[in-house]
Amino acid sequence: MGSTLKNVSLVILLFKMCFAFSQKKVIVIDPGHGGKDSGAIGINGIREKDVVLNIAKEIVRLNRMVFEDEFEIYLTRYEDTLISLSDRTKLAKRLEADVFISLHCNHSDNPKARGVEVYVARTETGYLDESIHLSYALQKGFRDKLGFESRGVKFAGFQVLLEGAKSFPSVLLELGFLSNWDEAWYLRNMSDFTVVCLSILNSI
Numbered sequence: 001m002g003s004t005l006k007n008v009s010l011v012i013l014l015f016k017m018c019f020a021f022s023q024k025k026v027i028v029i030d031p032g033h034g035g036k037d038s039g040a041i042g043i044n045g046i047r048e049k050d051v052v053l054n055i056a057k058e059i060v061r062l063n064r065m066v067f068e069d070e071f072e073i074y075l076t077r078y079e080d081t082l083i084s085l086s087d088r089t090k091l092a093k094r095l096e097a098d099v100f101i102s103l104h105c106n107h108s109d110n111p112k113a114r115g116v117e118v119y120v121a122r123t124e125t126g127y128l129d130e131s132i133h134l135s136y137a138l139q140k141g142f143r144d145k146l147g148f149e150s151r152g153v154k155f156a157g158f159q160v161l162l163e164g165a166k167s168f169p170s171v172l173l174e175l176g177f178l179s180n181w182d183e184a185w186y187l188r189n190m191s192d193f194t195v196v197c198l199s200i201l202n203s204i
Contacts (some may be wrong), residue, residue, distance in 0.1 A: 024072040027204060028092040030160060035082030040107035042178035044185060051081065052103040055106065055175070057199045060188075069199060070085060089163040096123040099204060100170040102160050104129040105187065106177045112155050114183055115149030116142045117174040122155040126166035134203065135171050141199040148176065173200075 025159050031052040033039035039048025056075050066084065074095055076088040092100045104116065118135040135153040142148040156172070164170035174184035175196065186192050 015102045022175070024070065026095055027071045027073045027099040028058045028095060028097040028100045029059055029075050030088050030092075030100065031077055032060055032102055032141035033078050033082070033103040034080055037082050040045050040105055040178045042075055042105075042187075043181055043183040044188060046178060046184060048105040048107075048178060051105055051178070052191075053077070053080065054190070055083050055193050055197060058193045059200060060097075062197050062201060066198070067156060068087045068134055071204065072182060085159040085182065090137070092164055093167050097164075099199070100160075100164045101204075102158075102170075102172040104172060104174050106174040107108065107179045108177055109179070111181070113177050115151040116176060117125075117151040117154060118175070119154050119156045119158060119161065119172040121165035121170060122157050123162060123165050127169045128165065130169035131161075131165065131171055134169050137175060137203040138171065140198065141203045142196075145199055145202075 027029075028047075032048070034053070035049075037049065038053075041128035042051075056080075060073050060075065062073050063069060074091070076091055077083050089100070106113070116139060118138050120131040120135055132153060139150045139153060143150045149176075155190055158172055161170050161172055176187055178184045178187065187196075
């Protein structure tokens with residue numbers, strides 16, 4: 001009887017372990033801005049809030065169609081609505097996110113400024129090492145596969161990063177400069193969105 005109970009307990013333990021390893025990673029994608037907050041306005045008239053929402057939705061579609069739902073992906077907003085910064089990270093915490101990526105586009109008074117930047121929280125607690133590792137993977141993907149100029153991994157006190165850093169790897173990705181003609185036109189085309197999104201998914 002005792003050995004039978006031990007065997008049952010062992011089977012239950014193994015089942016729990018297999019279930020844990022089979023669970024999908026929960027990815028929360030945060031399309032920045034929204035609603036009355038348009039974010040940066042491109043030199044060609046495109047709005048940051050629209051670009052990042054379209055890219056976030058394409059990430060969801062590609063995860064389903066190409067990656068066969070390898071990840072469980074949620075967005076902090078699915079429409080043109082303004083969500084507070086604290087609510088974005090609260091949602092990610094409730095979903096027990098494994099990764100949090102906030103999507104943005106850059107802008108500069110210098111029309112020649114170009115390239116991709118990735119930010120991590122200016123803190124030494126939580127998931128800093130994992131965040132830095134993901135940041136370099138994102139930079140490498142954009143540079144090596146898409147030819148984007150890399151502006152490096154940077155540290156900042158952005159609220160969404162500071163609030164999330166203790167709970168999960170968190171990065172803020174600046175996808176390019178809407179003030180630069182080449183990058184603004186690139187980020188306008190849906191076909192270009194696809195390769196950008198594939199690069200992000202592969203980096204994850």
